[in-house]
Amino acid sequence: MLSDKSLKSYFVISLILIFCLAKAVCLKCLLSSDFCHFIKKLTERERIEILGMIGFGDRIRTQKEVVELFNETHLDRHPFSQSMRNFGHVRDLPKSGRPSKSEEDQLNVLLTIQENHHSTLNQLASDYNMAASTVHKIMKKATYHPYK
Numbered sequence: 001m002l003s004d005k006s007l008k009s010y011f012v013i014s015l016i017l018i019f020c021l022a023k024a025v026c027l028k029c030l031l032s033s034d035f036c037h038f039i040k041k042l043t044e045r046e047r048i049e050i051l052g053m054i055g056f057g058d059r060i061r062t063q064k065e066v067v068e069l070f071n072e073t074h075l076d077r078h079p080f081s082q083s084m085r086n087f088g089h090v091r092d093l094p095k096s097g098r099p100s101k102s103e104e105d106q107l108n109v110l111l112t113i114q115e116n117h118h119s120t121l122n123q124l125a126s127d128y129n130m131a132a133s134t135v136h137k138i139m140k141k142a143t144y145h146p147y148k
Helices: 004-023 027-031 034-039 044-054 063-073 080-087 103-115 121-127 132-141
Strands: none
Touching: 044 063, 103 121, 103 132, 121 132
16 A cells, blocks of 8 residues: 555656646656746645646646636735746746855955965965855865865
8 A cells, every 4th residue: 555645746746747748748848847947846735736737638728827827726825927927937036135255255265275275264264354154165166175
């Protein structure tokens, strides 16, 4: 006997395959689409519900119809149709805001490391007036292995 969790997984996989067959879309294409990016942020119950909304056979809804239907039934969630209407997709936009440290500061830290690879995190942090954790993040992003 299958557990509830494995039954749910089986059901979701079945619905995805039905969707692929009905739309004549390969699974790889489905997983690389904007729709898949949007569906990752939903709960399992909402994902199953959306797959049911898509339909199958003669009655296949478009992405726009599914988004509108989902928004009608889930009034407490952000209206994705507004995002679709404004931007033509349901992906999240890049976040704006100040960078944690300027590019110049980051380059200076990396150049210092290049010149003197025996520098410690604390020494670099005090030289550039920043936290040791910030220096560590800069080094990690540049794939350096910092020493303490």
